Amino acid sequence: MTVTVRYTCPHCGAVVSVERRPDLADRSVTTLPQPGWEYAGPDEEFEAVDGIEFHCGEDGTVTDLEGTPIEGCGRPFYLNFVRYEQGVELEPEPPTYGGPRFDFSS
Template structure:
């Protein structure tokens, strides 16, 4: 198990999770990725203190300001998504056209 820190994409508050070192992070987003299932950070951590609480998860939903953030934060949920595979190939999330952003500032 390792302790990993994540920043809320809305307010920047830091959350810390204890999880297996073998899990690869894909991204942290304000909204869930289409097709991913998420474990609740608080419930999963309380469920099995000796094992990896996220071993069967494709990601984790973190509530900013909950226990994982020591009470600091905006109170909004955000989503940590792990890399997942289907038949040996990495699965890419489906992103709606409205969510695609281009930054042309220089």
């Protein structure tokens, strides 16, 4: 089973959609990749990696918040999943401070 999840580009506000399993936990959307994390494209197998790398408008259709198709800015942004090691949630190394960060766990 998959669900469609929407993410907003932190650079221009365009909305991208991706089909994924509903049990994947999102940590944040950032303008830079987390050091040492592995990313896949939105059309690749991303359940075994640490997140998804988007290129706004280049990976498929993007819309405004109302759903009207628009052109994206072409800049990369990153969806970071929650990572676990032996059942313990891991923080990014180094932790992300500053820049856009959207925590979905609060």
